[in-house]
Amino acid sequence: MAKSGKNNIIQAEGLKAPVIRIGLLQWAKTNLFNGVLNSILTIVTLFLLYKVVPPFVRWAFIDSLWFSSAEQCRAGSGACWSIIPANIRFIIFGFYPHELHWRPLVAMIMLVGLLFYSKNRDHWSPSLGYIWIAGLLTMGILMRGGLFGLAPVESDKWGGLPLTLMLSFFGMFAAYPLGVLLALGRRSKMPAVKTICILYIELIRGVPLISLLFMSAVLFPLFFPEGLTVNKIIRAQAAIILFTAAYIAEVVRGGLQAITKGQYEAAESLGLNYVQKMRLIVLPQALKIVIPPTVGILISAFKDTSLVVIIALYDVLKTTKSALANPSWMGFSPEAYLFVALIYFVCCFSMSNYSRRLEKELHT
């Protein structure tokens, strides 16, 4: 295998296992047809795939229409992807003023850029947190306007993908400190604090998100004094924050439990007080351990924001449903839903992939 010139080096490194070259047939034999049962399984699966895949490909690609009118679509037999380009701006941006669409677009590009920047672990430092806070503030200003000569856009006009991203990412960031406090409270030795935290966490984790969203829609207005009205989106955001915090608390508690007692004792013997002990010794280690499950919570928060459809907020799922309610595009729901599913899939898949890689790198 090795050329004569490299022989010495290879021997110096120790002999490597020989690479067995196998052909396609050999591969198929070991992986698909090793034994009677496996062969039958393979053949049955291939038959099912043959029954399903070609008609789907025919429907989705060969017979499909991409840029046509609804009438042409109804005459055709394939998928009508035309519903997407015809309604794309409404699906993505909702009722945001048409000529100002560049602002949420820039905000989303900023968010994606920030995410890509934070992916690299070399960039992880306290200043990254400040970059994120600055970034989120800028995105908020871009969306809302009213400053720096940007025309103000009321938040009841926000919708589509920016709303989905805002509810999940802003919710996650706001819920994080609250979740850490709740986790610390649950591990506290003070009975009153501990009881309050346990009650809160278990109560929230025991009920479905939809009940909290209902609460935000019909009960929150009752909680505030007369004259103080809080926007519906902000109320839903508050419900999502309260909900996510309970789940973050449980994840962080897992991290706190994983820190050995010696770390706590060492911090105390140095004479650090509780705040210093947690801030300088325990939390930095605990939070690092729980990064992968935290990404998991971000994924479910991202998926769960779709529930705001039920309280009639125009997130990306609701705008899609409204586009489908238009009589001329009625009945093309599979195409529209597949498109939205693709958006969600791309976002969640890249996040979960990243979390898995991180888990391997951090050896947790």
Place this chain on the structure above:
Amino acid sequence: MEKGNPVISAEHTAQGATWINDPKIRAILYQIAVLGIVGLLGYYLFNNTVENLKRQSIATGFGFLNKEASFEVGESLISYSAADPYIRALLVGALNTIKVSFVGIVLTIILGTFLGIARLSKNWLVSKLAAVYIEVMQDIPILLQLFFWYSFFYDILPSPGEALEPLSGIFMSNRGLVIAVPEWHPAYQYVAMAFVAGSIAVYFMRRWARIRQEQTGQPFPVFTLSIGIMTVLPAAAWLLAGAPLTMSVPELDGFNFKGGLNMSPEFAALLLGLVLYTAAFVAEIVRAGIQAVSKGQTEAAMAIGLKPGQVLSLVILPQALRVIIPPLTSQMLNLTKNSSLAVAIGFPDFVSVASTTINQTGQAIEGISLIMLVYLCFSLLTSLFMNWYNKKMALVER
């Protein structure tokens, strides 16, 4: 800090530290402060609520539950009409939630286990297909999947006249899912009774066999005999009662099917969405559980001469289940909580009926408290089960 060494604390006081440095007193002060803040916040919100209610002249209390509901509920396990009180409508909703959750949990465990095993299959094609399914289903929100299945039933499927028949006896149309089932006959009652009697007999036989084996060391063919009892007894009951064979096959009658087991499109879409979504998570749990049992365990069990069936039931399953059951229970609870999304596709589950009640009566506080209470009961039951199970399964170490 918490268990103050008496010597050290004496030194502290000697150096002139005041009572404010005493950790015990500090802890009490902190707790008073926290309780005070929470109490004040609660009082503020309560006060505002009372005032707002007074201003909108909404009466509080659960008195409305006995008033006439005057709305119809799409499907119900118990008899219900619009003239019944709200409390009965809510009961109908709760039963519907339990129905869809129960059927969903059973189907999810079957499909999830199957997918989890397929994921570990040595067959490359099967394993990769299972992996793709698991990844895709986990990454698409359940609500979107529910909308998709709902539109699948209403927009894509044909009318009952041209209903699809994927398997013989199963009809899918825009009126829902109809499945052929055996026609009702008293014999099935006896079969069920025989089944229950068989289960009890098997339970006692297993106990007796275990005690005998512990005393004498002689094994007893428990498994074969259990299977025998569980099949022979119901079969005998069925034969004795006249061996009915007639099936209730759905037939087209006017615009809809008659006979068979009929599921509304809403129920079918909800069930399909919940099962297909949750099964992906269950598959991951099952896979992790099986992988958690190291290969050495199998080899050791075979080395001491256990048969393959015994290896599975005595060595691998008990260890795998210890890993599988806790996350599995939380997924089952998730399925139950997700069934509340029925409100988005018009299936009358508890949340859906409660939200109609809130809209009609304006009793938002009571309605939402009821929703939370019902789901808290579900999670309380789950955690009670979990505690019992963990205690039972806890490793007994020497």
